[in-house]
Amino acid sequence: MRSASASPAPDEQNTALLKDFATLSAFGATPGGGVDRQAATAADGEQRAWLHRWLTGHGFEVHYDGVGNQFGLFTFTPGAPYVLSGSHLDSQPLGGRYDGAYGVLAAAHAAHRAVERWRASGASPRYNVAVVNWFNEEGSRFKPSMMGSAVFAGKLPAETALATTDPAGTSVRAALREIGTIGDYAGPDLAAYAEIHIEQGRELENAGTTIGLVGSTWAARKYQVIVRGEQSHTGSTIMTDRRDALFGASLLVVAVRELAERSAAVPLHTSVSEMYIEPNSPVVVAREVRMHVDLRSPDEAFLEDAAKELAESIPGIEERAAVDIEVVQTHGWGVAPFPRAGVDLAAEVADELGLRHRTMMTIAGHDSVNMKDVTPAVMLFVPSADGISHNEGEFTPDHDICAGTDLLTEVIHRLMSGALESQR
Amino acid sequence: MRSASASPAPDEQNTALLKDFATLSAFGATPGGGVDRQAATAADGEQRAWLHRWLTGHGFEVHYDGVGNQFGLFTFTPGAPYVLSGSHLDSQPLGGRYDGAYGVLAAAHAAHRAVERWRASGASPRYNVAVVNWFNEEGSRFKPSMMGSAVFAGKLPAETALATTDPAGTSVRAALREIGTIGDYAGPDLAAYAEIHIEQGRELENAGTTIGLVGSTWAARKYQVIVRGEQSHTGSTIMTDRRDALFGASLLVVAVRELAERSAAVPLHTSVSEMYIEPNSPVVVAREVRMHVDLRSPDEAFLEDAAKELAESIPGIEERAAVDIEVVQTHGWGVAPFPRAGVDLAAEVADELGLRHRTMMTIAGHDSVNMKDVTPAVMLFVPSADGISHNEGEFTPDHDICAGTDLLTEVIHRLMSGALESQR
Incomplete structure (x- = not known):
């Protein structure tokens, strides 16, 4: 275990984040401290409904595309592209509370905070902002994994995804209709994408580092x-x-x-x-x-x-x-790079926030691996205790949860200013 | 494949046997020529209902014990013990038509023929006769295998059997109630037991022999x-x-x-x-x-x-x-013998009928392995083409089906006369 450094009490914004994370962790909660909410199950439907209410309650407009990807849009300038941030709420059977869910909730809070800052400043950002909960990143019930983002990125035909069946013979189409989160939204035009996720390995913990900046994939x-x-x-x-x-x-x-x-x-x-x-x-x-x-x-x-x-x-x-x-x-x-300019941007922000960081590869697949091929993408990691993941014992300390969200807030804010527009 | 020797057309009794075997093979029939009728499934319920009708139609009185064993009794002398013969109708998933089912149908026909002979002779046999369809010999849905005969033989408590669940969590008790073949019959007092089964190996086929006389178990x-x-x-x-x-x-x-x-x-x-x-x-x-x-x-x-x-x-x-x-x-x-006198009795009958035979071991477990410990038991084999079993392609030629039933008829007739009473 990484020794927990003394960390200050969370501020008001991070207290709200941690409270929401506790609420979210109750959907599909298991006796062993994890969650079981595979794609388009009842538990997935419940957490999607909760996120829907959270987003509309914070001024976002919610839309679903044809394969169940859930978007929350905040539009400053109609017609302008969006900075999109998110991950996935679905889990493995007996999975952990952090994998994916942290990234969606951090994106929602970070986007909300960025919106509040822009509003307080009186200025208008170059780009709008949006939050996404990708459908079926885990691929345990329906294969392949990273399904929703693959369809969005044009790598998998929507029809193929919808016709995919689980071992009981239920199709993605039928399961999505069952939980009611399927629509005909075409998805936002994108300016950039940012995702934060737990590392699911030991590299950050072993190095005593808070933030991983993903430079490329295995x-x-x-x-x-x-x-x-x-x-x-x-x-x-x-x-x-x-x-x-x-x-x-x-x-x-x-x-x-x-x-x-x-x-x-x-x-x-x-x-x-x-x-x-x-x-x-x-x-x-x-x-x-x-x-x-x-x-x-x-x-x-x-x-x-x-x-x-x-x-x-x-x-x-x-x-x-x-x-x-x-x-x-x-x-x-393949081994595919994330844009260097995104890594540099996140490193600069981490330095300003006083967060130790290192550039690393991601071994696990993430929705950002699909997204980096259609828009400039930034992928960030926070530590996983003992590298444990896809396990009820998955754990990331609160201070890392908060630090990651602070970093993501600032990254989104700068992306909304046009920080990576030369990469589009 | 064993080369089929020229064999005469079946007589009237064997024509009826083959016709009934075709009827029986339709319950749970699979496109690949086999059957799928695991213990206490709907298909098992249907074939049990059919056997029930067959037995009552031929003068037998049908009873069910507390773990779903199905008995058909023909009583010449009230109070006298019974010569019991049978096997099991349940199958493996995608199993063959012969495994178990042949033994039950051969026993029903053989017992009926023996009854007719006793009636025609005007004499009364020393013992009555009964047919049995043991519950769950296969053990694929509910473990262990040979469940019904194990309870009958006092090797497995009825309560343990009834509480056993399949992978879906359904108990034997609930499944038997679903198909309605559970009762409170205590079972007949026994004079002897006889069972015929396909070999499920290549030994008879390789030796060009029609009848296996089981001397002991692996x-x-x-x-x-x-x-x-x-x-x-x-x-x-x-x-x-x-x-x-x-x-x-x-x-x-x-x-x-x-x-x-x-x-x-x-x-x-x-x-x-x-x-x-x-x-x-x-x-x-x-x-x-x-x-x-x-x-x-x-x-x-x-x-x-x-x-x-x-x-x-x-x-x-x-x-x-x-x-x-x-x-x-x-x-x-363990390696356990069947009584030598039973092997000798069956060998003598086979010789009289002109059927080639050999004494052999059984590798597969059978209900007779339980029964031999509570009553003198005779276990007979007919050949399996290519030794194929637990497979839709299981096959035994009609002339072997008929020869085995002719042999079983004569064995049952002699057991009813008291042939093995010194072994009781």
């Missing part, structure tokens, strides 16, 4: 794998006759892990965390396993080599388990 | 294993921080398979075919995997050694995957 590749065997009796089928899909899948899980274990020079994160097994009976050899493989590295060429090595291991697994394995890459991104 | 051990890790982000969590329950489970699947691969001298069948993964999300390292391990061998001491070897491999897996593994043996049986 590369990632995601695969859907289907292992096909044949159903037979677990007791009586002789071993050499078996075509065991779960044995084949298990060999692949081990091979995926060994890729990372062999990688000493360059970091490589590999995982299989999801399997659907058919028929999943204690006395029937599995006929099919569908699984999801995730590979990530800060080095694109190294990731390419790892993917090749994995592909080369498949025939041996097929032979040993007498199965057929189909691998389809479903999703991925 | 030993089996079944374990419930829980692998406990910790939920974390699949992307950002550094590899050495991960406590990946699915990686631990996969290492165990491979270790279980390797037990069998290393076993050259003595057959050992090992499998893992069922896992429940939490939270089973593509971007969350699994916190828990619950799995089922099945070990079987014809040699008890060898099975004991294999179980020890498996136990010894656990600490290394726990260390490598940073998980905790809990192993509980839930179920098992």
Whole structure:
């Protein structure tokens, strides 16, 4: 654990922020201190309704686009573009309170504070401001992850997203209609995008640093794998006759892990965390396993080599388990930079606020990874205690929550003045 | 495939048998030619209602005991014990038409034919006759397998069985009430038990033999294993921080398979075919995997050694995957003989009918494995094409279906005369 430095009591604005964060954390709250509010579930619907009321109560106009992205607009100058800030309120099953939710609430408070400052000054900003809660960033119920921002950024057709079904067969379209947060808003014209998120790693904590300035992404590749065997009796089928899909899948899980274990020079994160097994009976050899493989590295060429090595291991697994394995890459991104000018802007603000900062890469995907390709984007991190995330025990201390929001407020304020307009 | 020998057209009785088998195969029929009628599902309810009508239509009196075992009684002498014959109508998900269902239908037809013969002769048998459809032999929806016969044989408390829940949380009690086949019948007093079943292996087919006479069981051990890790982000969590329950489970699947691969001298069948993964999300390292391990061998001491070897491999897996593994043996049986006199009786009948036979072991568990401990039991096999079972492609040729039923008829007739009474 990072030792908590003595920090002053929060001011009035940050007291309101922390109070709202406690309210937000009650939606889908779990006994273990986390939340369970997967995309377009009832709990997601409730928190969206709460955010809707918060935004209208603070003078924002709320709109929903065709894939459930929730926007709150504050318009100083009709027709002018918007500085957009936000993240996602949806969570993993038994996820933490901070992942995504902090970024949406910090954006709402920061945008509100910026609006108040502009109003108090009597001046008019160059750009309007808007808050966003992206639909289905987590991708646990509906795949792929970062769905709402991908549609907004033109990387995923809205129709494809809407037709996607969860394991129970419910489509995104039906689930969004169920919670009532789907509309026909086309989305705002953008001047810039800013997002703040918990780090979900240990780098800031280990360095005793409050703010991470994201300079680029790790590369990632995601695969859907289907292992096909044949159903037979677990007791009586002789071993050499078996075509065991779960044995084949298990060999692949081990091979995926060994890729990372062999990688000493360059970091490589590999995982299989999801399997659907058919028929999943204690006395029937599995006929099919569908699984999801995730590979990530800060080095694109190294990731390419790892993917090749994995592909080369498949025939041996097929032979040993007498199965057929189909691998389809479903999703991925390269090592991609965020604009240097955005990192510099945030660093300058952090210095002025007396916040220690460092430039770093993001390993996890974020909505900003989609957004940086359509508008100048700034991505900020605050620390995660012990690097724990996608876990009920996720934690970020209040003083970091407040410091991050103070920073985001100032960044949004400067973006509204046109700070990154040369990058558009 | 065994080459089909030229066989005569079935007689009137066997034509009726084959017609009824076709009717029975339509309950829960799947597009792939199999059936899906797990215990106490709607399809199981429908076939039970059909059997109920068949039995009453042929003069049997139908009763249900407290765990859903379905009995059809034909009483010549009130107060006299019964020769009981049957098997189970429930199937695996996407199972075959023959597994269990053949044994119940053959028993119904054989008992009816025996009744007709006794009636035609004018003599009264020493014992009455009864047919049984045991509840939940398969154990895919509710564990353990062979549930109904285990309760009948006093090996499993009825209350434990009734409180067992399926993965959706429905109890056996609730499911049986739903399909309406639960009663308070105490069950018949028994003189003997006879069961016929498909082999689910290749031994008869390879030997070109029609009838298997089961002399004893393979030993089996079944374990419930829980692998406990910790939920974390699949992307950002550094590899050495991960406590990946699915990686631990996969290492165990491979270790279980390797037990069998290393076993050259003595057959050992090992499998893992069922896992429940939490939270089973593509971007969350699994916190828990619950799995089922099945070990079987014809040699008890060898099975004991294999179980020890498996136990010894656990600490290394726990260390490598940073998980905790809990192993509980839930179920098992030793190498246990069926009475020699029953094998001899069936061999004598087979010889008289001109049916080739061999004495063999059963690898799969059957209701007769429970029943042999409470009454003299005879267990018979007919061939399975290619040894395929627990698969929609399960197949036994009509002439074997008929030959087995002819044999069972004669065995039941002789048991009703008191053939095994010295074994009681």
